Amino acid sequence: MDVDPRTGSLRSLLRGTRLGTPFAALVTASGVSNLLMLTGPLFMMQVYDRVLGSGSLPTLWVLTTLVAGLFACYGVFETVRSRLTSRIAEVLDDRLRGPLFALSVRARLVAGVVDRADPSRDGDVLRRFVAGPAPLALLDLPWVPVYVTAVFLLHPVLGWVTLAGAGVAVLLLVAGELLTRERLRSATEHQLRRQTLVDESRQSAESVLGMSMLTALGDRLDGVAAESRTDLLRATDRAGTVSAASRAFRFFLQSAVLATGAWLVLRGELSGGVMIASSVITSRALAPVDQVVGQWRSIDQARAAWRRVRAMLAAEPRPGTTTSLPRPTGPIELDGAAVGPPGARTPVLRQVTFSLAAGDGLAVVGPSGAGKSALARGLVGAWPVLAGEYRVDGADLAQYDPAVHAGLVGYLPQDVGLLSGTVAQNIARFATRADPGTIVAAARAAQVHDLIVRLPHGYDTPVGPSGLHLSAGQRQRIGLARALHGDPHLIVLDEPNAHLDHEGEQALTAAIRAARDGGAVVVAVVHRRGVLAGLSHVLVLADGAQSSFGPISTISAAGARQRATTAQSAS
Numbered sequence: 001m002d003v004d005p006r007t008g009s010l011r012s013l014l015r016g017t018r019l020g021t022p023f024a025a026l027v028t029a030s031g032v033s034n035l036l037m038l039t040g041p042l043f044m045m046q047v048y049d050r051v052l053g054s055g056s057l058p059t060l061w062v063l064t065t066l067v068a069g070l071f072a073c074y075g076v077f078e079t080v081r082s083r084l085t086s087r088i089a090e091v092l093d094d095r096l097r098g099p100l101f102a103l104s105v106r107a108r109l110v111a112g113v114v115d116r117a118d119p120s121r122d123g124d125v126l127r128r129f130v131a132g133p134a135p136l137a138l139l140d141l142p143w144v145p146v147y148v149t150a151v152f153l154l155h156p157v158l159g160w161v162t163l164a165g166a167g168v169a170v171l172l173l174v175a176g177e178l179l180t181r182e183r184l185r186s187a188t189e190h191q192l193r194r195q196t197l198v199d200e201s202r203q204s205a206e207s208v209l210g211m212s213m214l215t216a217l218g219d220r221l222d223g224v225a226a227e228s229r230t231d232l233l234r235a236t237d238r239a240g241t242v243s244a245a246s247r248a249f250r251f252f253l254q255s256a257v258l259a260t261g262a263w264l265v266l267r268g269e270l271s272g273g274v275m276i277a278s279s280v281i282t283s284r285a286l287a288p289v290d291q292v293v294g295q296w297r298s299i300d301q302a303r304a305a306w307r308r309v310r311a312m313l314a315a316e317p318r319p320g321t322t323t324s325l326p327r328p329t330g331p332i333e334l335d336g337a338a339v340g341p342p343g344a345r346t347p348v349l350r351q352v353t354f355s356l357a358a359g360d361g362l363a364v365v366g367p368s369g370a371g372k373s374a375l376a377r378g379l380v381g382a383w384p385v386l387a388g389e390y391r392v393d394g395a396d397l398a399q400y401d402p403a404v405h406a407g408l409v410g411y412l413p414q415d416v417g418l419l420s421g422t423v424a425q426n427i428a429r430f431a432t433r434a435d436p437g438t439i440v441a442a443a444r445a446a447q448v449h450d451l452i453v454r455l456p457h458g459y460d461t462p463v464g465p466s467g468l469h470l471s472a473g474q475r476q477r478i479g480l481a482r483a484l485h486g487d488p489h490l491i492v493l494d495e496p497n498a499h500l501d502h503e504g505e506q507a508l509t510a511a512i513r514a515a516r517d518g519g520a521v522v523v524a525v526v527h528r529r530g531v532l533a534g535l536s537h538v539l540v541l542a543d544g545a546q547s548s549f550g551p552i553s554t555i556s557a558a559g560a561r562q563r564a565t566t567a568q569s570a571s
Helices: 010-014 020-036 039-054 057-107 119-131 134-154 156-203 205-210 214-266 272-294 296-315 372-380 402-408 423-427 436-445 449-453 472-484 502-517 529-534 552-570
Strands: 332-339 349-356 361-365 385-392 409-412 490-494 521-525 537-542 545-551
Touching: 020 057, 020 134, 039 057, 039 272, 057 119, 057 134, 057 296, 119 134, 119 296, 134 156, 134 272, 134 296, 156 214, 156 272, 156 296, 214 272, 214 296, 272 296, 332 372, 349 372, 349 385, 349 537, 361 372, 361 529, 372 385, 372 409, 372 490, 372 521, 372 537, 409 472, 423 436, 423 472, 436 449, 436 472, 436 502, 449 472, 472 490, 472 502, 490 502, 502 521, 502 529, 545 552
Parallel strands: 349 545, 361 521, 361 537, 409 490, 490 521
Antiparallel strands: 332 349, 332 385, 537 545
């Protein structure tokens, strides 16, 4: 599955998708199906005007046989239409699933989009819509003028009555849109807030249950649900009223055409068969309008999902034609770099300048809120560099193909982020064809192999959602093995010893030294001094900016002199 986040526009994603032929076949099948719907009225005309008038049983048998064949064809074309919509929906899902999944993951990091819809869920809404009855109703809608014209051909007076009825039906359709649009939009927003609250509570289940927050959060959920329910009920009530009015008017119009036809029959201007046929055709003419009104909520949801998906894809950087760069072996360089979350205008970290050669190790230190984690996220590409330059082996990080980038960077965030699966799958980053040898090698490099083989099923032990089945220290050490898997050129560790004991910290230091000896650049955000022994440089951050950078011995000496001077001044 291609999940390259550089997706570009929705149009560029769908370009090259082979939907032209299936869609043309769907339109053709819809046309034939609608034409075959005239079979019933024409049969009625022939029975009333020819068979009953002549009393010919052979004519009746021939007509009945012909009608049976035509309705069998109608059933075939309806089956074809249903299957085509299902297959078009699957093609769209195959094309959009990967990019929407990437957007869904990236959206969690975008500033100010906590309550934004999940693009993957929007993709599911579009797939269900395309595979449902609403598109077929929309394809039938253009045939309303054809049916109205057919009634005109039977008699102009009947045609004018039908045309007037069609106008009223369209007005009801527009009224339904105007009456429900805002309420449906508001209900959707509240449903997004509700889903966000549920997702966040599940992700923080340990805190929620441990601090007895379940009741309070349940009350908050009830409040959001009440707002959503109010808007949804009002929108549903209005849509139901319009739909009922549309159906009632369609039945009335059919009777009105029948009454008008009877009047024309009494005047000698129309036959009984034409009277019955025109009534049936009128009912068929307004059926698509009635179906669209009944499917309006589904149509509105799909339209909103389409707008959101299109807007999010349009906001993504366009994929350019790039030459694949080789795996880097050179320095990591930042020059006046500013880093912030996606979608933010103000950087969290600014004016960072340093260069690390292959084999260097950098300790990032500073008080809480100084921007240490922001730097880690910027180095691995999770957050964008908003200003300045960031180059890996002389090239911007974005120039590397995603396949190369996957083996370029190893990352251990504060929240380790293990996923449901086995230990081996997590270490291999869920690569479909991971070499077991590389998995074990990464575990040995992180000095966690012995710990893993003592687990109930060794490397095949399920870790549970977010690594729930493991201790914090086990998660962190397995996360380190994942960061080392594939011998990445850049390894970024955010507080990698936060949950480690003395033995684990020694193993971490040894793993950092081994990675540096192999030519990797290691950047570690540290609060505890135990890891400093495995690093060569230190970057001090303060107030969201760089304070100092240099060899670890120089910075340490300067810090010691500063502390001594401060002590003398105090005395």
